[in-house]
Structure formats: C-alpha cells, structure tokens
Amino acid sequence: MLLACYCSFRAVAVAGFLANFVMFGIASVWGVLSQAFATSTLEGKASTLELMTVGSLVNVCLNIFSPVSIVLVRFGTRFNYALGSVIMCLAIILSGFATEVWHLYLSQGLLYGFGASFLYMSIASVIPQWFTTRRATAMGLCSSGTGLGGLALSPMTNYLLEKYGILWAYCILGFFSLGICAVGTILIKDRMPSAYRKQMPIKSPIDWSMFKMTDLNVWLVGSVVGLMGYLGPVFYLPSKFTENAIGRIALGYVADKIGRLNMFIICSALSSIFSFVIWPFADSFEILLVFCILWGTTCGMYYGLAAPITASVVGMEKLSSGLSIVFIVSAIAAMGTPISAAIQQSTPDHGYLGIQMFTGAVYIAGALICIYLKLRLTGGSLFKKY
Numbered sequence: 001m002l003l004a005c006y007c008s009f010r011a012v013a014v015a016g017f018l019a020n021f022v023m024f025g026i027a028s029v030w031g032v033l034s035q036a037f038a039t040s041t042l043e044g045k046a047s048t049l050e051l052m053t054v055g056s057l058v059n060v061c062l063n064i065f066s067p068v069s070i071v072l073v074r075f076g077t078r079f080n081y082a083l084g085s086v087i088m089c090l091a092i093i094l095s096g097f098a099t100e101v102w103h104l105y106l107s108q109g110l111l112y113g114f115g116a117s118f119l120y121m122s123i124a125s126v127i128p129q130w131f132t133t134r135r136a137t138a139m140g141l142c143s144s145g146t147g148l149g150g151l152a153l154s155p156m157t158n159y160l161l162e163k164y165g166i167l168w169a170y171c172i173l174g175f176f177s178l179g180i181c182a183v184g185t186i187l188i189k190d191r192m193p194s195a196y197r198k199q200m201p202i203k204s205p206i207d208w209s210m211f212k213m214t215d216l217n218v219w220l221v222g223s224v225v226g227l228m229g230y231l232g233p234v235f236y237l238p239s240k241f242t243e244n245a246i247g248r249i250a251l252g253y254v255a256d257k258i259g260r261l262n263m264f265i266i267c268s269a270l271s272s273i274f275s276f277v278i279w280p281f282a283d284s285f286e287i288l289l290v291f292c293i294l295w296g297t298t299c300g301m302y303y304g305l306a307a308p309i310t311a312s313v314v315g316m317e318k319l320s321s322g323l324s325i326v327f328i329v330s331a332i333a334a335m336g337t338p339i340s341a342a343i344q345q346s347t348p349d350h351g352y353l354g355i356q357m358f359t360g361a362v363y364i365a366g367a368l369i370c371i372y373l374k375l376r377l378t379g380g381s382l383f384k385k386y
Contacts (some may be wrong), residue, residue, distance in 0.1 A: 011187040016123040016142030018184035019081070020303075022177045023062075023116045025149020026092060028234055029157045030055040030108070036161050036169075037104070046101035052341045054104045056334040059231060061113025062120055063331035067206060067324035069121040077126045081188045084118025085181030089174045091115055096170025117327075119181070124307045124323055126190060128316065146300060206328075207321040215313050216322065218373040220329045223309075226268045226366020227302050227333035229275070229359040232340030233295070251301060259385040260308040261374050267298040268367035274298070275360035280353060306330075312386065313377070336362070 034051040042051070069080045091112035098104045123142055131138040153173070160169035210216055255263035274295040282288040306326060307319075314322035336358075343354035371382070378384040 012126055012189060013138050013141050015081070015184040015188040016127060016138075017145040018180050018187075019119040019123050020142055020145030021149040021152075022085075022088070022145075022180050023119055023149075024146035024303075025153040026112075026173065026177065027055065027058050027116075028146070028150040029153050030058070031234075032154060032157050032161070033108075033166075036166055037098070041099055041166060042101055049338060049341045049345065050101050051104075053338050054101070054109050056231065056337040057105060057109030058113045058116070059334040060331040061110055062116045063327040063329075063334075065114045065117035066121040066124075066327040069118045070125075070320055070324060073125075073320075077122045077190045078185060078188050080118045081122045081181075082185045084115045084120075084122065085178065085185060086115070088112055088115030088119065089178040089181065092177060093171050093174035096167040096174075119184075121323070121327070122188065124327075125320060126188065128307060128311060128319060129190065142304070146303060206324050207318065210314065210318065210321060210325060213314065215373060215376055216310075216325070218369065218376065219309065219313050220326065222366050222369030222373055223302060223306065223326065224330055224333045224366075225369060226363050227330055228336035228339070229271065229362040229366075230299050230302070231334060231337045232355055233275075233279075233299070233359055251297070251304075255301075255305060255308075260305050260312065261370060261377070261386045264301055264305045264309060265367050265370045265374065267301040268363050268370065270298045271295055272360045272363035272367065275356055275363065279356045279359075302330075313373075 034054065038046065038048070038051060069084070072080055072083075088111075091107050091114075094111065095104060095108040098107060127138050127142065157169060157173065160172055164172070251263060251267065274291060278287065278291040278294065282291050307323060310322045310326050311319050340355045340358060343358055344350055344352065347354040374384075374386055375382065378386055
C-alpha cells in the first residue's frame with residue numbers, strides 16, 4: 001500500500017514535468033519559429049511586434065482559460081489532461097499551415113493556449129492533493145520541464161526547420177508532443193475518490209468575493225508585475241535559457257525549507273540584479289552564458305511557487321478559486337513581450353538596453369510588493385519563514 005502511494009506521488013510529479021516540457025518548451029521556441037515565418041511564409045506580411053504578440057497570446061489564453069478545467073473537475077484530472085493534450089497538439093500541427101499572421105493568432109495563440117490551460121490547471125490542482133511538506137519541491141520538479149523543454153526543443157526545432165521546412169517541422173513537433181502528453185495522461189492521477197468528484201456540483205470556478213481579500217490582491221499585483229519581466233528575454237534569447245531545470249528543482253527544495261514566499265522574493269530580486277548588472281555587459285558569448293545560467297535559474301520561479309503561495313494566502317479550501325483568479329489576472333503579464341518589442345524598436349540601433357532595464361525594473365518592483373505582502377502575513381516580521 002505504501003509502495004503504491006509512493007509510486008503515485010512520483011508518477012504525478014513526472015506527469016507535471018512532461019506537461020511543462022511540452023507547454024513551455026514549445027512556447028519558448030516561438031522566437032525560433034517566428035524568425036522562420038518572418039523570413040519565409042510571412043516575409044513582408046507581419047512585423048516583429050505582431051509576431052512577438054503571438055507568443056504573448058499563448059500566455060494570455062493559457063491563463064484566462066484555466067478556470068474552464070475547474071468546471072470539468074468532476075470528470076477527473078486525467079480527462080482534463082488528455083483533452084488539453086489533444087487540443088494543444090492539434091494547434092501545433094495547424095500552425096504549420098499558416099499563411100497569414102492571423103492564422104497564427106488563432107492556432108499558435110488562441111487554440112494552443114486554450115489546450116495548454118487544461119494541462120496547466122491540471123498540474124496546479126493535483127500537486128497539492130499529493131504533496132504537503134514538499135509541495136514546492138514537487139512544483140519545482142514539474143516546472144523544471146520548462147527548462148529542459150527549451151533545451152531539447154530549441155535545437156530540435158532548428159534542425160527540423162532547416163531540413164524539412166515550417167510545415168513538416170510543425171507536424172513532427174505536434175506528434176512528438178502528443179506522444180509525450182500521452183505518457184503524462186497515463187501517469188496523472190487524482191487522489192480524490194472518483195465517487196466524491198462525481199457528486200461535486202457544477203459551479204462557477206471563481207468566487208468573486210475573494211477580491212475583497214487584501215492579501216490576495218497584493219499577491220496578484222506583486223506576481224503580475226514581476227512576471228512581466230520573464231517572457232521578453234525568453235523570446236529574445238530562446239536557445240540560451242536551458243540551465244534553469246536543475247536550478248528550479250533545487251530552489252523548490254530550498255523553498256520548502258525557508259518559505260515559498262521568501263524564495264519568490266529572493267528569486268525576483270536576484271533576477272533583477274542579473275538583468276541590471278550582467279546582461280547589459282554581456283558583449284561576449286561567455287558573459288552571456290553566465291547571465292543565462294544565473295538568470296535562467298531564478299527567473300521563472302513563479303511557475304513553481306504560484307500554487308503553493310496562493311494556498312498560503314487564501315487557504316486550501318479556497319485554492320481552486322484562488323488559482324483561477326491568480327491565473328486569469330496573471331494574463332496581464334503577457335504584455336511584457338510586446339512592451340519589450342516596442343522598447344527595442346524605440347531604442348537607438350534597436351539595442352537591448354531598454355529591454356534589460358525594463359526587465360530588471362519590473363522584477364525588483366514585484367519583489368518589493370511581495371515584501372510588503374510578507375510583512376502583512378507575518379505581522380511585520382521580515383525574517384520569518386513564510
């Protein structure tokens with residue numbers, strides 16, 4: 001019995017890893033794919049800003065549609081995971097047939113984000129069922145798939161584009177992703193009995209009264225502001241952010257020891273420092289690599305810590321509604337990419353200095369807001385575990 005339970009713990013974490021590997025792995029190589037479109041099918045038809053906005057739309061739809069899976073919770077996490085996998089992989093394949101930029105908005109943006117939202121919410125909701133004391137470690141393991149997804153899919157995508165072209169590259173990526181998601185569908189499992197799920201009434205996934213919770217509102221502002229600095233650099237340097245996988249697992253483990261909110265603040269502050277101090281001076285491959293390793297380790301801890309921190313702020317009994325609100329509001333952070341693109345176009349010689357300063361500024365602003373949240377939650381104690 002204990003062995004079966006232990007295997008279920010591990011299987012759920014692996015399923016989360018595989019989901020993130022595909023979801024954010026494909027999203028992280030949009031910079032490579034957008035360049036392929038810009039120099040072939042969509043040459044002269046779409047600007048850099050329009051193409052970058054496609055990548056932002058993925059994150060907007062992923063967050064906005066996340067509550068839909070809560071309505072279908074009575075069918076089980078495995079159903080939601082499988083449904084999202086099919087929709088998401090279909091969107092990947094359809095994107096290869098795009099001949100106009102609006103085709104990509106519908107397939108690579110809207111449909112892909114809609115499918116990914118089911119996987120995203122499935123993992124965010126099932127991990128707290130299986131993990132308590134090591135919840136951040138488990139989420140760190142799941143979110144490490146983001147880094148390894150970029151590591152594996154970036155060179156793979158480049159190779160496929162060069163050898164087969166856009167259409168077949170997308171088709172191969174789509175079926176490859178479907179195979180990975182099929183394994184995750186087999187591994188994912190609810191801890192909640194199916195009989196209990198089926199008796200749950202269908203209700204609105206959002207409890208609007210929660211917006212009266214000041215602590216939740218502060219968390220929403222702090223997380224969204226900080227997250228605005230994440231997507232821009234990922235799209236501009238998609239093949240470089242490959243070293244964050246191991247770092248996220250390690251930082252997730254440390255977060256369970258020192259507090260999830262504490263770790264989020266530390267990672268946001270470090271991401272800001274790296275953006276201000278290292279990235280502007282990365283005039284060689286070696287320095288850029290150092291920045292990528294350091295920033296790539298700390299930049300995306302939101303994805304591993306959002307669920308545990310939200311649970312701490314609103315309580316486990318309100319977690320589903322709290323996560324729905326957090327994910328919907330965090331869609332605003334996707335504006336970071338078009339803002340970064342607009343800043344670069346306004347920068348002399350289209351340099352990266354403006355993006356670097358913007359990235360550092362929003363990360364430190366998010367950290368300061370979350371410090372205020374911690375003071376509220378701990379009664380003014382800055383060093384207390386939380």
